[in-house]
Amino acid sequence: MVSEGEAFCPGHVTAFFEVREDPDPRKKGSRGAGLCLSLGVRTVARVRDDSRASIDVIVNGRRQRADVTRRVAEKILGDRSCEVKILSETSLPVSQGFGVSAAAAVSTALALDDALGAKIPRDELVAVAHETEVECGTGLGDVVPASIGGMDLRLKPGAPGYAEVRTFPVEAELLLAVIGAEMPTKTVLRDSKKVAAINRIGGALVDEFSENPTLERLFELGVRFAEGTGLADKRVLEVIRASRMFGRATMAMLGHSVVATGNRQQLATLYLKFGTLQRCEVDNRGARVL
Amino acid sequence: MVSEGEAFCPGHVTAFFEVREDPDPRKKGSRGAGLCLSLGVRTVARVRDDSRASIDVIVNGRRQRADVTRRVAEKILGDRSCEVKILSETSLPVSQGFGVSAAAAVSTALALDDALGAKIPRDELVAVAHETEVECGTGLGDVVPASIGGMDLRLKPGAPGYAEVRTFPVEAELLLAVIGAEMPTKTVLRDSKKVAAINRIGGALVDEFSENPTLERLFELGVRFAEGTGLADKRVLEVIRASRMFGRATMAMLGHSVVATGNRQQLATLYLKFGTLQRCEVDNRGARVL
Numbered sequence: 001m002v003s004e005g006e007a008f009c010p011g012h013v014t015a016f017f018e019v020r021e022d023p024d025p026r027k028k029g030s031r032g033a034g035l036c037l038s039l040g041v042r043t044v045a046r047v048r049d050d051s052r053a054s055i056d057v058i059v060n061g062r063r064q065r066a067d068v069t070r071r072v073a074e075k076i077l078g079d080r081s082c083e084v085k086i087l088s089e090t091s092l093p094v095s096q097g098f099g100v101s102a103a104a105a106v107s108t109a110l111a112l113d114d115a116l117g118a119k120i121p122r123d124e125l126v127a128v129a130h131e132t133e134v135e136c137g138t139g140l141g142d143v144v145p146a147s148i149g150g151m152d153l154r155l156k157p158g159a160p161g162y163a164e165v166r167t168f169p170v171e172a173e174l175l176l177a178v179i180g181a182e183m184p185t186k187t188v189l190r191d192s193k194k195v196a197a198i199n200r201i202g203g204a205l206v207d208e209f210s211e212n213p214t215l216e217r218l219f220e221l222g223v224r225f226a227e228g229t230g231l232a233d234k235r236v237l238e239v240i241r242a243s244r245m246f247g248r249a250t251m252a253m254l255g256h257s258v259v260a261t262g263n264r265q266q267l268a269t270l271y272l273k274f275g276t277l278q279r280c281e282v283d284n285r286g287a288r289v290l
Numbered sequence: 291m292v293s294e295g296e297a298f299c300p301g302h303v304t305a306f307f308e309v310r311e312d313p314d315p316r317k318k319g320s321r322g323a324g325l326c327l328s329l330g331v332r333t334v335a336r337v338r339d340d341s342r343a344s345i346d347v348i349v350n351g352r353r354q355r356a357d358v359t360r361r362v363a364e365k366i367l368g369d370r371s372c373e374v375k376i377l378s379e380t381s382l383p384v385s386q387g388f389g390v391s392a393a394a395a396v397s398t399a400l401a402l403d404d405a406l407g408a409k410i411p412r413d414e415l416v417a418v419a420h421e422t423e424v425e426c427g428t429g430l431g432d433v434v435p436a437s438i439g440g441m442d443l444r445l446k447p448g449a450p451g452y453a454e455v456r457t458f459p460v461e462a463e464l465l466l467a468v469i470g471a472e473m474p475t476k477t478v479l480r481d482s483k484k485v486a487a488i489n490r491i492g493g494a495l496v497d498e499f500s501e502n503p504t505l506e507r508l509f510e511l512g513v514r515f516a517e518g519t520g521l522a523d524k525r526v527l528e529v530i531r532a533s534r535m536f537g538r539a540t541m542a543m544l545g546h547s548v549v550a551t552g553n554r555q556q557l558a559t560l561y562l563k564f565g566t567l568q569r570c571e572v573d574n575r576g577a578r579v580l
Contacts, residue, residue, distance in 0.1 A: 061385075061472050089471065091566060095351075175562075181379065182351050268558045272465075272569035276381060279562035 005114025015222030029157030097255025149286030180256025222250030295404025305512030319447030387545025470546025512540030
């Protein structure tokens with residue numbers, strides 16, 4: 001018997017954050033703030049009962065290692081013996097701060113649960129995705145906000161059950177501009193000096209944002225974070241500053257990329273000098289079975 | 291001893307083409323016409339003498355199978371025993387008609403020859419790249435024009451020595467818009483009905499273009515090819531037609547994408563409704579060692 005499930009999870013941009021360590025990956029994570037994107041990952045899980053269990057992960061038509069997605073699928077499957085195909089599609093680039101690994105993990109958990117008819121509680125599916133992202137070192141805080149939608153303020157880190165997240169519906173058109181090479185999250189989080197700078201600045205910004213959590217403030221504090229931590233290189237800073245004439249931009253953490261809102265035509269003309277451009281809205285619905 | 295070579299090869303968009311079969315991969319290829327892009331692939335080849343020969347291919351920081359690049363490197367190496375790292379960087383997407391595999395192959399051939407100090411004639415390096423693209427089924431006609439630069443009219447197919455190519459320097463700003471899923475060249479060329487339609491229409495267009503090879507004509511005939519062959523889906527046709535108000539667009543063969551020229555701001559606003567956008571110029575210099 002073949003059964004299928006399908007799910008979508010929005011991409012997610014973090015504007016600023018601090019790392020919170022914990023030996024338990026469900027408690028470990030980040031405090032921070034960001035936005036969910038109407039661009040994200042759409043995943044079909046196709047399951048066939050078979051004595052020889054296997055998991056194939058195919059992203060945009062190509063077979064991939066995709067460790068996070070694969071491990072999430074293994075956990076959801078448990079001791080079932082099935083032939084599983086995970087088919088994910090996304091137009092977002094990886095390692096550019098758009099939360100693609102988190103969106104792949106969440107959409108895989110939801111789609112596979114649906115295909116299996118397992119009816120695992122949604123919070124547990126999201127927790128599995130969070131835990132696996134943390135274990136793989138590919139992200140710390142995208143999973144939970146991406147599952148909810150809107151603009152988020154993450155006051156306590158971790159998976160559902162531990163996290164404290166406030167979300168705010170926001171209507172905004174966004175431009176996403178990729179202006180440099182990929183920035184693997186793992187590489188940045190291994191650098192203890194960078195993490196120290198992130199935590200020194202990020203924690204205070206989370207507190208400051210909680211007093212007045214507006215979209216405008218998110219961008220303003222994001223720029224302070226990008227500048228203060230040294231995560232933004234010269235090119236990113238140049239693009240952020242030039243954006244002020246036409247709107248607001250901040251760096252997508254962690255990527256050589258920016259997210260912006262404002263006069264679309266003028267921002268687009270500016271960004272096309274620097275790199276690749278996409279348009280989207282804020283997703284206020286969060287991850288969902290289709 | 292460690293030595294390095296570095297090379298760039300422009301991306302290449304084909305507007306229309308016909309397939310020319312031949313058992314010899316240096317004679318097989320396509321007749322057609324297209325444009326070289328100032329975006330392309332930059333490759334560093336790093337070579338260390340070692341008794342254990344190995345080839346690692348790393349694209350945008352990720353280890354890849356990259357069959358075409360790997361086989362080109364094997365051929366250039368011959369019976370030398372070296373540890374080889376091929377590090378390619380590109381901001382162009384794959385399988386969207388921008389000739390990324392060809393640009394990777396050519397830049398690898400040039401960079402590795404330079405690193406080895408092998409001084410293989412340039413035509414032979416380009417021929418190795420063409421032959422390997424054909425063997426791998428990833429392309430038929432991008433290698434030779436990408437090595438030369440400009441706008442091209444390919445009158446006879448194949449590698450240098452067999453190909454007859456006329457090239458024209460063109461000053462134009464281009465927009466590249468990706469509006470759908472990847473379209474692996476291999477999949478299209480395996481479909482005999484599609485190839486029959488391509489050849490029925492493409493051959494005549496090559497002859498027509500040779501009478502008046504201008505940029506305007508390239509776009510005009512490209513649209514006829516996209517429509518007539520059925521390679522363009524509804525979305526691509528919609529985008530091409532909507533572009534007429536602000537300039538000219540045609541489909542990038544073979545991809546769910548278009549290349550356009552005209553009023554940049556207005557075209558950009560249009561394309562951002564559909565997908566991912568990049569700006570570049572025509573590259574009139576062709577592949578080169580850096």
